[in-house]
Amino acid sequence: MKTILIIEDNQEIAELERDFLEAAGITAEIAETGTDGLDRALHQDYDLVLLDIMLPGLDGFEVCRRLRAEKDVPILMVSAKREDIDKIRGLGLGADDYIIKPFSPMELVARVKAHIARYERLTAGAQAANAAVIHCGDLTIETDKHRVFVGPKEVTLTHKEFELLVFLARNQGIVFNRERLFEKVWGYDAEGDTATVMVHINRIREKIEPDPSHPIYIETVWGAGYRMKEC
Structure with a gap:
């Protein structure tokens, strides 16, 4: 079973995301601060990190920068403000994709699955196919x-x-x-x-x-x- 890390300080939103992901067969763990999320992402192996931007401790931008410098894991950033998307584009943080709140839970599940599947094909299937x-x-x-x-x-x-x-x-x-x-x-x-x-x-x-x-x-x-x- 795939395991992802949700870094989200809003407990209600985080638990909702986790419930839909687990219903789709994906295990989801939750970190409520940027500092805790970064520490767990660096020291544990996850198939994807779902990263909110507005976080206590370290914000999502800083978490993304530090995580990308150390590990090559799919990062899906979440924002409640369209203005943040301009920052993501402009800074070139290394995130693989982003999604804007409010979003459909089914869209979230589809994006998470797509990124995990693509990453697996790239890292594990390349030897056999290409x-x-x-x-x-x-x-x-x-x-x-x-x-x-x-x-x-x-x-x-x-x-x-x-x-x-x-x-x-x-x-x-x-x-x-x-x-x-x-x-x-x-x-x-x-x-x-x-x-x-x-x-x-x-x-x-x-x-x-x-x-x-x-x-x-x-x-x-x-x-x-x-x-x-x-x-």
Whole structure:
């Protein structure tokens, strides 16, 4: 059974989330402060962290930053304010996705399941299905080892950034709009906020492009979407 950590100071909301997740076969533990949540997330193994932004102790932004620096676990951030979403995008915290309160419990369950399933396929299924090395100029992607190199230097990507890069690299020259990438990489239909795709593209460019403002690997096709150059 999968186990996730809910970091949420509102006990009623946290217990409601836990009840719906457990009804779907997912064990959920609750931490009521950012400090406690970060400590548990760092020292225990969870399949996903559901992280509220407004928390006592450390806020969700700081928890996300510290957790992402240490572990590669799916992080789904929760906010009651749309203004916070701009901060998530702008800071590039490393969260894999976000959801705005109030939300449907069924949507929450669907997103949690999708992220866990995608992460499992990436970390466990890659060896069996796509144990290959992709080369493109100075860029090397070792899909079976979850490693990316620019020249001799290894760069660190989150699992969602890695999955997005691999998808584009395996479909070189093909243009995908944000909705299509959202569906393919995030694992559910494109009714969510596809600005998530743009944020991840920008973060990948910052890590692999010689000049992120003039990308040579991941190209923007204005009015159409993104494509990986043919190598």
